[in-house]
Amino acid sequence: MKLTINGKDQEYTGEEDRPLLWYLREDLKMTGTKFGCGVAACGACTVLVDGQPTRACVTPAASLEGKKITTIEGLSTPAGQAVQKAWSELDVVQCGWCQSGQMMAATALLEQTPKPTEQQITDGMTSNICRCATYHRIRGAVARASEIMG
């Protein structure tokens, strides 16, 4: 079965129920997508599937035939680049483990809503947990990324 990951075709031959997360991390050695909870409760494993934020830990790889999958390693859209730049400028990260997922969620938010209000930022980001509680800076960085996008 063919999956398109960061614009590159990959042949998936694994089990039907194996989540995309483990295919990315263990088989493709793309470890930027992180394991946090395994039950779609924290967002550390967020990737984009046809632009929509998706939890890789509960999404079987085999269910994604023909879909376009984007991971942190392939974050190349203007919104994605603005997000990474803003995250750097504000030194958002602490431990950093959740931040790939946070940046994927922020990218999806800004692609749909380039000029989000404070409430829209909160709504777009509140399903991603950061145990270091960098929320204060994430909020600022999403707003800054929106500015960078112009």
Add this chain to the structure above:
Amino acid sequence: MTMADTATFSPSRRFVLGAVSFGAAGFAVGCDFRKADAAAGPVGQNMLGPYVRVGSDNTVTVFLRHLEMGQGVSTGLTTIVAEEIDADWSQMRFEHSPADDKLYGNPAFGGMMGTGGSTAIFSSWEQLRAAGASAREMLRQAAAKKWGVDAATVTVAKGQVTSGANKATFGELAAEASAITPPDPTTLKYKEASAYAFIGKEHDPAKSFGRLDTQGKVHATAQYALDYHPEGTLTAVIARSPKFGGKVASFDDTGAKAVAGVTDVVQVPNGVAVVATNFWAARKGREALKVTWDDSAAETRSSDAMFEDYRKLLAKPGLEARKEGKGAAALQGAGQVITADFEFPFLVHAPMEPLNCVVEYKPGESCVIHSGSQMPTNDQRAAFTVLGLKPEQVTVVTHVAGGSFGRRATPDADLVTEAANVAKAINGKAPVKLMWTREDDIRSGKYRPMNIHRMTARVNNGAIEAWGDRTAIQSIMEGTPFLPPGTPDFSSIEGSNDIAYAIPNISVDVHLVKHPVPVLWWRSVGHTHTAYAKEHFFDVAARKAGKDPIELRKQLLAGDARQLGVLNLAVEKAGALPAGQTRGVAVHHSFSSYVAEVADVTVNADGTFKVERVVCAVDCGTVINPDVVRSQMEGGIGYGLSAILGEALTIKDGAPVQSNFYDYTPLRMAQMPKIEVYMVASTEPPTGVGEPGVPPIGPAVANALLASTGKTYTKLPLGTKA
């Protein structure tokens, strides 16, 4: 036994209580800079002392003896060296040091390597200033020799070494400098604070003077232990006893072995390990495993029943931790006596990177551990003990950790012990990656101990005349090398026994309880509960005395300039209270730093409430990196608020009730207040910031709710309603 010697409990002396005894402590395995960047030069070369390597590519790498787990030590410690060696910031790099107590022991941990107690900066300040100044001197000497000039004519600035027309980069002098004998440490000269280029300077993205771990984490190139996955790695998950204290009686692995990808099912000391070619297979294998548990020594109670047992203890005096004036006797007398029991639940650290480590074991030959560990030599000891190797045969590679909050500092080296036992059971046929699922993390310990504080005060003539604080709690320290036998557990009462308010009669005592639920230090340790009990009950007592709690704090802290300083700064910066909100304030001293927090809260008509804004003032002595201090205060406030609002691990019939982030619920963005952080200008030596931001937020919020509702908030977490 009494705890009459209160000086023993000084928080600034935590972990300094005695020689840490590990039997094999002090073993050294030499330098193994295996992760060295090839461009920097050959591995292990160009070392200017144990902490600094100048690469032939002109990079300056600082070897961290502390773990970067999000708290920013990779930037803070590196900043100290950059300042004294006089580098350009763009040269600076970091690496975790090898496991070696002799070279990299933490003096605040009795000489054992360890990250914790917010000690990284304060225990490294003199040492890394010396490391930087010494390396700078070696570069100067090397330049003088190379150019045939007097060393007195050689100057160093922004990564350039100069004498007259002679110029060289650090990289060009690296090889020669590493051959120079390091100068006598007593001859080293340090920069004046007024000449600092980095210390105390604000982050400026335009100058790229930011966190050194930002780029790797933003672009996902940073490698955590869970990302390390050498070819052929087998993944292990362990079925552990559902009840605390249970043991394996027997198991049937027929179902597990039938799962495609499962290679081995082996019994290990604390359960049954399922080993597979990938995580998904290991997890499915564990689901198909049937284990019968021997619960004869297991905990059987619920946490409610434990609280009931704790309450019975509180009827009697415990071990005395502090007595001022007439102590407990003064709690009876003229005026009004008020009392409240504050109940604190077990808390889970739940770092975002689930617990793991990788062990590469060759029987009789070697073992390499990949881990995000706060105590690498302790982990090394666990591995060579389990595997029957010599200390020098075990190498520890420390990776950045995806959070910890204390969880990766385990005296029993739980992760490495488990992984080494699995590796041994499969005879080292492949690298073993031990993984804890989030459910394992929530349900298997180790927790912030549940506890009760029975607070009592006698209020008379507008004053608090007597103060009583009696706790029942499990000891974190007993049985660990950090607490010599016969020494009372200071971590249970820190923050209670050193209450700074000038109250004439004070009594602090503690009952140390024993049961099988495993406990551990959780970011800010005893202060997680002592600060709440002290600071919230202070407001209750102040109001009973008819006093404004902030004004009474100022009055009773008149003799403690640094607590008073942060209190005044936070209150001043908070300014006017917006209409419709109430305000609470708390101030607390922990890990040698001082923090005051002001919380503004809205209580809605339906009883729900929202923490709108927190203003924080911190005095941590000399500020090394203001933005790291700010981020630790922001994160500490969020971490503390998370627990106070919504975290509890409860127990039913000896087993945890919660499983994952849907029922153990950390703070989310919608609950995060706006935060402002202010630092007191100081020339005192630097002290910790990883933990001290946590303790004041709970009581500040509770005091704001008290101001709105008049209620005392005795049961945590607070939940969603005031």
